[in-house]
Amino acid sequence: MTAVRPSLRLEKSLFAAGRVTVIGVDEVGRGAIAGPVGVGAAAVTVDVRRVPQGLADSKLLSQARRTALVPAVTRWARTSVGMASAKVVDDQGIVAALGLAGARAIASLVEDGVSLDGAVVLLDGSFDWLSRALPAEHRPLDVQVRVKADRDCASVAAASVVAKVARDDLMTAAHEDAPHYAWASNKGYGSTAHYDAIRAVGPHALHRTTWLHAASSVALDGFEELDSLVG
Incomplete structure (x- = not known):
C-alpha cells in the first residue's frame, strides 16, 4: 500500500x-x-x-x-x-x-x-x-x-x-510472559494463532473478556467451550 x-x-x-x-x-x-x-x-x-x-x-x-x-x-x-x-x-x-x-x-x-x-x-x-x-x-x-x-x-x-x-x-513485551498468544506478531488483534491459543489455554488478564464473548463465531468456532473460562 x-x-x-x-x-x-x-x-x-x-x-x-x-x-x-x-x-x-x-x-x-x-x-x-x-x-x-x-x-x-x-x-x-x-x-x-x-x-x-x-x-x-x-x-x-x-x-x-x-x-x-x-x-x-x-x-x-x-x-x-x-x-x-x-x-x-x-x-x-x-x-x-x-x-x-x-x-x-x-x-x-x-x-x-x-x-x-x-x-x-x-x-x-x-x-x-x-x-x-x-x-x-x-x-x-x-x-x-x-x-x-x-x-x-x-x-x-x-x-x-x-x-x-x-x-x-507494550504488546511485544507482554508476549514474553504469554508467547502462546503470539502477541509479538498480532499485537493483541484476532489472528488465527491468537484465537487458537485462547481455545487451548483460555484467556489472559490482558484479554477484553467482553469482546471475546462477542467474537465472531467463524473466528472462534466452538467458542461456547470458553464460557466457563471467561465468565
Missing part, C-alpha cells in the same frame, strides 16, 4: 485563524481483543517546520519504518501517549476507554509544558469521544473531528505513529 503524504495545510489554516497550538490526536488498538487502547497526541505551534520525511498514517507504514520515525517525530512535535487497560474497556466500554486514554495523553502534554490556551484538537474520525472525558481544568478545549485526518494532517499522522509504536512495544 502506498503511503499518502500528510501536509500541514489544515494546521496552517488554523494558525492563520488565530490558533496558537494544534494538537493532533489519534487512537490505536480500538479493534484488538487483548491489551489496552492507546491514544497519541502531537502538539505543533505556529513555528512548526517541514513535515518529517516519510511521515504517514501509521497503518500505511511498516513496523520498522514507524519505529525509525519516532525520534524525528518527537523532535518535530511535543508528543504523548495515553493508555486505558483492557479492564477499563470491559468495565466502561470502548468509548469511555478512548476518552480516558485521550484525556491522559492531553494531561501528559500539559505536564510537559504545552498550554491549552488558544489550542485546538484535530481528532481523527467522525465522532468526538474526547471532549466529555476531559477534566474540568482542561475545558473548554475545542475538539474538531475530521475523517481520515491521520492520512491528511501531519499532526494527526504523528500522533498515530507514536501511539502505534508505544502500544506495539
Whole structure:
C-alpha cells in the first residue's frame, strides 16, 4: 500500500485563524481483543517546520519504518501517549476507554509544558469521544473531528505513529510472559494463532473478556467451550 503524504495545510489554516497550538490526536488498538487502547497526541505551534520525511498514517507504514520515525517525530512535535487497560474497556466500554486514554495523553502534554490556551484538537474520525472525558481544568478545549485526518494532517499522522509504536512495544513485551498468544506478531488483534491459543489455554488478564464473548463465531468456532473460562 502506498503511503499518502500528510501536509500541514489544515494546521496552517488554523494558525492563520488565530490558533496558537494544534494538537493532533489519534487512537490505536480500538479493534484488538487483548491489551489496552492507546491514544497519541502531537502538539505543533505556529513555528512548526517541514513535515518529517516519510511521515504517514501509521497503518500505511511498516513496523520498522514507524519505529525509525519516532525520534524525528518527537523532535518535530511535543508528543504523548495515553493508555486505558483492557479492564477499563470491559468495565466502561470502548468509548469511555478512548476518552480516558485521550484525556491522559492531553494531561501528559500539559505536564510537559504545552498550554491549552488558544489550542485546538484535530481528532481523527467522525465522532468526538474526547471532549466529555476531559477534566474540568482542561475545558473548554475545542475538539474538531475530521475523517481520515491521520492520512491528511501531519499532526494527526504523528500522533498515530507514536501511539502505534508505544502500544506495539507494550504488546511485544507482554508476549514474553504469554508467547502462546503470539502477541509479538498480532499485537493483541484476532489472528488465527491468537484465537487458537485462547481455545487451548483460555484467556489472559490482558484479554477484553467482553469482546471475546462477542467474537465472531467463524473466528472462534466452538467458542461456547470458553464460557466457563471467561465468565
